[in-house]
Amino acid sequence: MDLTGFKMYKNKKIYIIDTSAILSGKPLSFNNAQLITTTNIEKEINPGGKDYNNFIYLRENFLIFKLPSKDSINQIINIIKKTGDIDRLSYIDIEILAIALDENKQKDTEVVILTDDYSIQNVATYLKIKFKSINQDVITKKLKWISRCRGCGRKFKDSMSICPICGSDIKKIVKTAEDIIN
Numbered sequence: 001m002d003l004t005g006f007k008m009y010k011n012k013k014i015y016i017i018d019t020s021a022i023l024s025g026k027p028l029s030f031n032n033a034q035l036i037t038t039t040n041i042e043k044e045i046n047p048g049g050k051d052y053n054n055f056i057y058l059r060e061n062f063l064i065f066k067l068p069s070k071d072s073i074n075q076i077i078n079i080i081k082k083t084g085d086i087d088r089l090s091y092i093d094i095e096i097l098a099i100a101l102d103e104n105k106q107k108d109t110e111v112v113i114l115t116d117d118y119s120i121q122n123v124a125t126y127l128k129i130k131f132k133s134i135n136q137d138v139i140t141k142k143l144k145w146i147s148r149c150r151g152c153g154r155k156f157k158d159s160m161s162i163c164p165i166c167g168s169d170i171k172k173i174v175k176t177a178e179d180i181i182n
Contacts, residue, residue, distance in 0.1 A: 019045065019092065039065040093119070
C-alpha cells in the first residue's frame with residue numbers, strides 16, 4: 001500500500017501537574033510526554049526541603065509553565081459553581097483545570113491531569129478530562145455538593161458559612177453521586 005502523501009499521526013501525551021503531584025515525592029518524568037503546570041504553582045510550594053528540591057529539579061528539566069486562557073478560567077468557575085466544588089479548590093487548582101481544558105482543545109493530544117486532589121478529579125470528570133492519582137485511589141463517583149444548615153436543615157445553592165434564616169453553621173453535603181464509568 002502506498003502511503004505517499006498521508007501523514008501518520010501519533011497522539012501527543014500531555015500531563016498537567018498539580019501541587020499534590022509535585023509534593024508526592026514520586027519521580028515525574030515520562031518518555032515522549034510534556035509536563036505542564038501553571039506559572040503560579042510555586043506559590044503553593046514552600047522553599048527548602050525535599051519537596052522544594054524536587055520542584056526545582058522538575059522546573060529545570062521537565063516542566064513547561066503556562067497560564068490558562070481567561071475563557072477557560074471562566075468556564076471552570078462556572079462548572080465549579082454548579083458542582084459545588086468552588087470552596088474546595090484554590091485559584092491555582094482552577095488554573096490547573098483551565099490549562100487542561102486549553103490543552104484538551106488541541107488535535108491529536110491526550111491530556112491527563114496528575115493529582116491526588118479529589119475535587120480536581122471531580123471537576124475533571126465533568127470536563128471529560130482524564131486524570132491519574134499519584135499516592136491514593138482515584139474517585140469512583142462524580143459528585144455535586146450543596147450547602148445545608150446544621151440547625152434548621154435548609155439547603156442552599158450558594159456557598160455560605162452562616163445560615164441567613166437561623167444563624168447556624170452551614171456545611172457541604174453531597175446532593176448527587178453518580179458512578180464514574182471508565
